Amino acid sequence: MKRTTSKRLVTISDVAQSAGVSKATAARVLGSYGTASPVVKEKVHEAAKRLGYQANELARSMTTGKSKTIGVVVGDIENPYFGQAVRGISDAARAAGFDVILSNSGEDAAKEKAAVRVLMGKRVDGLIVTPASVYETQHLHEVQRSGRPLVLLDRTIPDLAVDAVVTDDRQAAEAATRALIEAGHRRIAYISATESDDPIYRGPHQINLSTVMERIKGVVAASLSAGIEHPERYIRLGANRRGEGDKIISELLQGPDRPTAILASDNVVALEVFKTLRRLGMSIPQDLSLVAFHDADWTSVTSPPITVIAQPVYDLGFESAQILVRRITGVGDAPRCRVLATTLIKRQSIGAPPEIQENRAVFQNNAAKIG
Amino acid sequence: MKRTTSKRLVTISDVAQSAGVSKATAARVLGSYGTASPVVKEKVHEAAKRLGYQANELARSMTTGKSKTIGVVVGDIENPYFGQAVRGISDAARAAGFDVILSNSGEDAAKEKAAVRVLMGKRVDGLIVTPASVYETQHLHEVQRSGRPLVLLDRTIPDLAVDAVVTDDRQAAEAATRALIEAGHRRIAYISATESDDPIYRGPHQINLSTVMERIKGVVAASLSAGIEHPERYIRLGANRRGEGDKIISELLQGPDRPTAILASDNVVALEVFKTLRRLGMSIPQDLSLVAFHDADWTSVTSPPITVIAQPVYDLGFESAQILVRRITGVGDAPRCRVLATTLIKRQSIGAPPEIQENRAVFQNNAAKIG
DNA sequence: AGCCTATTTGAGACCGGTCTCACATGTCAA
DNA sequence: TTGACATGTGAGACCGGTCTCAAATAGGCT
Numbered sequence: 001m002k003r004t005t006s007k008r009l010v011t012i013s014d015v016a017q018s019a020g021v022s023k024a025t026a027a028r029v030l031g032s033y034g035t036a037s038p039v040v041k042e043k044v045h046e047a048a049k050r051l052g053y054q055a056n057e058l059a060r061s062m063t064t065g066k067s068k069t070i071g072v073v074v075g076d077i078e079n080p081y082f083g084q085a086v087r088g089i090s091d092a093a094r095a096a097g098f099d100v101i102l103s104n105s106g107e108d109a110a111k112e113k114a115a116v117r118v119l120m121g122k123r124v125d126g127l128i129v130t131p132a133s134v135y136e137t138q139h140l141h142e143v144q145r146s147g148r149p150l151v152l153l154d155r156t157i158p159d160l161a162v163d164a165v166v167t168d169d170r171q172a173a174e175a176a177t178r179a180l181i182e183a184g185h186r187r188i189a190y191i192s193a194t195e196s197d198d199p200i201y202r203g204p205h206q207i208n209l210s211t212v213m214e215r216i217k218g219v220v221a222a223s224l225s226a227g228i229e230h231p232e233r234y235i236r237l238g239a240n241r242r243g244e245g246d247k248i249i250s251e252l253l254q255g256p257d258r259p260t261a262i263l264a265s266d267n268v269v270a271l272e273v274f275k276t277l278r279r280l281g282m283s284i285p286q287d288l289s290l291v292a293f294h295d296a297d298w299t300s301v302t303s304p305p306i307t308v309i310a311q312p313v314y315d316l317g318f319e320s321a322q323i324l325v326r327r328i329t330g331v332g333d334a335p336r337c338r339v340l341a342t343t344l345i346k347r348q349s350i351g352a353p354p355e356i357q358e359n360r361a362v363f364q365n366n367a368a369k370i371g
Numbered sequence: 372m373k374r375t376t377s378k379r380l381v382t383i384s385d386v387a388q389s390a391g392v393s394k395a396t397a398a399r400v401l402g403s404y405g406t407a408s409p410v411v412k413e414k415v416h417e418a419a420k421r422l423g424y425q426a427n428e429l430a431r432s433m434t435t436g437k438s439k440t441i442g443v444v445v446g447d448i449e450n451p452y453f454g455q456a457v458r459g460i461s462d463a464a465r466a467a468g469f470d471v472i473l474s475n476s477g478e479d480a481a482k483e484k485a486a487v488r489v490l491m492g493k494r495v496d497g498l499i500v501t502p503a504s505v506y507e508t509q510h511l512h513e514v515q516r517s518g519r520p521l522v523l524l525d526r527t528i529p530d531l532a533v534d535a536v537v538t539d540d541r542q543a544a545e546a547a548t549r550a551l552i553e554a555g556h557r558r559i560a561y562i563s564a565t566e567s568d569d570p571i572y573r574g575p576h577q578i579n580l581s582t583v584m585e586r587i588k589g590v591v592a593a594s595l596s597a598g599i600e601h602p603e604r605y606i607r608l609g610a611n612r613r614g615e616g617d618k619i620i621s622e623l624l625q626g627p628d629r630p631t632a633i634l635a636s637d638n639v640v641a642l643e644v645f646k647t648l649r650r651l652g653m654s655i656p657q658d659l660s661l662v663a664f665h666d667a668d669w670t671s672v673t674s675p676p677i678t679v680i681a682q683p684v685y686d687l688g689f690e691s692a693q694i695l696v697r698r699i700t701g702v703g704d705a706p707r708c709r710v711l712a713t714t715l716i717k718r719q720s721i722g723a724p725p726e727i728q729e730n731r732a733v734f735q736n737n738a739a740k741i742g
Numbered sequence: 743a744g745c746c747t748a749t750t751t752g753a754g755a756c757c758g759g760t761c762t763c764a765c766a767t768g769t770c771a772a
Numbered sequence: 773t774t775g776a777c778a779t780g781t782g783a784g785a786c787c788g789g790t791c792t793c794a795a796a797t798a799g800g801c802t
Contacts, residue, residue, distance in 0.1 A: 011759080021782085023759090024761085024782055024784090027759065027760065028781090030759095036781085037779085037780060040780080054488070055759080056494060057494070058429050058438070058758080060758080062759075062787050062788070062789090064761095067429070069493075078451075078457075080451050080454065083449050084449050087447075090473075090475050100474070101471070102457075121426055121428040123429050296669070297642055298667070302673055382788055394752085395752055395790090396750085398789065399790095401789095402790070404790080405750090406751090408749085408751090427788055427789065429788080431790075433757050434790040
């Protein structure tokens with residue numbers, strides 16, 4: 001009764017014996033390759049069913065060298081952004097007959113490296129990775145050198161010639177910034193959740209992620225072309241850790257020359273902005289305008305609903321998996337970087353900056369006096 | 372240049388040869404089992420490094436029969452609820468040296484069955500499953516019979532004697548209902564996202580999920596003990612499909628004897644309630660009170676913030692993985708069902724029902740007249 | 743030195759599939 | 773009848789590790 005003899009699983013040989021054929025023949029029938037007469041097929045299938053045979057995919061993969069599995073390393077599964085991407089990946093993979101092994105890097109390059117190692121060890125047919133850093137990329141170069149297909153998701157790595165699927169972050173940031181400028185803002189902050197020791201932005205060397213860099217470029221470009229000087233001074237990093245976000249945001253908003261608008265790098269940051277504002281007794285859009293990356297569904301039910309940059313994140317995953325599958329099946333053209341378009345969804349979190357509202361009030365006041 | 376000779380990977384034999392030792396010895400060193408002299412170890416490691424050896428985990432798993440991998444099948448990765456659970460699972464698994472293979476069932480029993488099949492084929496050491504149905508469970512029984520450890524996550528299956536980790540849904544539903552009753556509500560709806568052809572609840576046979584059943588029991592029990600008759604009439608199912616939720620909610624709210632409070636089965640449903648209410652021009656908590664399952668972080672920034680039932684979903688995942696690992700390493704005590712506690716977080720979405728507000732107004736009015 | 747034991751090492755079986763190749767059988771045309 | 777060729781089947785090598793077992797070597801002790 002205790003530990004029932006750890007039942008050895010049924011193998012091809014067992015089935016073959018029971019069906020009265022050779023191991024090779026049974027394997028041909030069950031693996032559906034080679035030829036076999038209808039009679040034999042029938043016998044083998046019958047025996048397999050009777051014995052409850054289930055193929056050992058490990059053994060199969062070992063001989064064929066193919067595992068019909070793709071490995072995925074993602075920054076943070078808990079983040080709905082990646083959740084959606086993973087869903088896209090897994091749908092596309094399933095449709096092509098592939099399974100997915102998922103790993104979490106926690107946006108930590110060392111963990112990512114370990115995860116890639118493990119997945120390569122498991123002989124996945126290909127990899128999809130959201131690289132945690134543009135600097136620590138030896139492991140990815142190794143993957144590339146080994147010849148195993150690799151697709152980068154959401155982020156690129158400049159000197160690594162592999163396929164990538166990303167969104168047009170730069171253009172998105174530019175569009176959002178322009179929208180704020182058109183509403184009259186001149187002091188626009190970009191708050192990013194990206195890892196950083198120093199919350200103040202001092203230059204590109206601090207930035208680990210291509211997306212963040214692109215967005216910063218977008219914000220700066222749009223600002224400069226509107227004649228705004230030193231737009232970088234309102235850029236803040238490292239709003240990821242709990243508590244840190246609140247601190248960064250409140251210091252920014254209570255400092256001299258405070259920004260009148262914030263562009264949040266994701267909806268977790270946007271949430272922090274909301275909470276901090278509530279704590280400071282400020283409101284959107286009267287005291288501050290807000291635009292956030294990622295159209296999480298809840299952003300439409302806040303008061304006011306948030307203007308967001310919608311990213312096709314399911315498609316991001318879906319396409320990357322499709323590309324990977326194509327590579328695995330042997331398409332050999334040069335690696336490309338596919339850029340998916342984002343859309344700015346205007347809701348009600350952008351207003352005129354406070355000083356303009358005041359001017360307007362003064363103007364109306366004056367008009368009233370005169371009138 | 373075309374297809375570079377698909378580089379055969381470095382094997383133990385290659386390393387052995389290069390180090391001038393036997394395959395067995397190299398394997399001992401690289402697999403860190405058995406014994407080897409320091410000199411030999413050094414030589415082998417050096418050769419392995421020089422050749423860039425990386426173990427083939429497939430081959431390793433095949434001989435050992437252990438894959439150091441656990442398979443996970445969840446209802447919907449895209450749902451933040453499962454995202455958090457998966458994070459918990461993957462943290463606990465990693466800590467114990469296990470990898471995770473993830474599959475998505477889309478809450479479809481057939482897909483779940485296929486996923487379990489695939490994972491068993493890959494010889495995972497154990498499985499964590501959120502079963503999509505209490506009825507279609509043959510595949511899970513098979514897993515159990517095969518002797519491979521299985522842990523059910525979030526939901527139980529009555530006649531399947533395996534470990535499970537769930538939350539106290541019944542008690543949670545009871546507490547939420549009681550809170551609504553205390554606020555004066557007598558017509559309380561429970562709206563569930565669970566799959567169903569018929570949105571009207573007609574009996575337990577319609578229910579596929581233990582969680583849903585428990586919650587219904589909770590709502591009904593709390594209602595009955597407060598002397599509310601026929602509480603089941605406000606139960607609605609199948610609010611999962613897009614569009615369907617809105618239809619169900621608006622019909623419910625525009626029908627005769629409309630409920631004055633809603634208990635939403637998850638935050639997707641809660642979101643639907645919010646949207647529908649906005650469309651109907653109703654507001655929370657004046658026209659309707661709302662309590663939702665799952666403390667998604669955005670529920671605290673809506674206006675008003677939503678009263679929720681907080682579920683320890685990360686822990687749910689973490690514990691289930693821990694239990695699974697313990698089973699894999701061979702602990703043989705009887706399977707248990709662990710129930711994790713939930714907490715009702717009171718925010719501002721519960722108010723008095725409209726009729727009481729009116730009475731109060733009338734009373735105050737009268738009082739004013741008299742006074 | 744001589745014996746005994748402990749440690750290190752290598753040869754080869756094994757895991758459960760696939761795949762190559764040789765052989766048996768069947769079909770058909772000359 | 774015989775040869776050419778297609779088709780079905782089995783024996784056994786192979787994938788890349790682990791693991792058993794026996795042989796070789798080293799070390800300790802009388």
